[in-house]
Amino acid sequence: MRIGELATATGASARSLRYYEEQGLITSRRSASGQRHYPEAAVGRVRLIRSLLAAGLSSATIHDVLPCIADESIRTPALEARLRAELARIDGQIRELRRTRDTLAEVIADYRV
Amino acid sequence: MRIGELATATGASARSLRYYEEQGLITSRRSASGQRHYPEAAVGRVRLIRSLLAAGLSSATIHDVLPCIADESIRTPALEARLRAELARIDGQIRELRRTRDTLAEVIADYRV
């Protein structure tokens, strides 16, 4: 699977995929001519990366926790704590979003009256 | 209320408050010497602005919908549609966050085993 195919499969641009690799979030096997080739599993990994990015994790944070997700052998208590912290952060973010959502919904409800 | 007081009351920096004003999100009465003064109501308004920003609305979007929120006389069907669209966007964002959250939670659960 070359980069263009992975791009269309994941919704990430080729530029983004190279960036993810540069940040150590994904790896690629190179053909003799230097072109990147990916295994099927890269699709799921990139999708996970994108959802974590969308959840507000930085690429550095993802770099820290992704090996923990991908490779059981690297799982450590410190990484578990990190994951829990990020989970808590996302939970807080969801709560705040819901409050904002409700504020907006109230505005709209009042709107009709 | 001067800018420093509003800043500590809302958690926004003075820089941010000037930025919000520059973007047309808030207004201020100026003293003879040019210093900004705000009414008490500015606190709530700035808090609302911040939560909308945190929810991913751009300052331009907030500029569009905030008068609708603040001033009933400007409410129009177009603005209501805009509000509904933003509400839907936030709902989608919450759903995606929950999926990511659950993915992360699963990882942590698997972690113990």
Place this chain on the structure above:
DNA sequence: CTAGAACCTGACATTGACGTCAAGGGCAAG
């Protein structure tokens, strides 16, 4: 073989919500 699509690296540009710094004016307390 050849055209065109896809890929490569490297570098600069962009965006939005700010931070920060400079150079100065305003204001209350002692």
Place this chain on the structure above:
DNA sequence: CTTGCCCTTGACGTCAATGTCAGGTTCTAG
């Protein structure tokens, strides 16, 4: 009056994820 803090405008810096462009190489279809 002065000390020190708060305020002003204006301009440039930052950060992170991507866009974009240039100049060149490689793959694929006909």
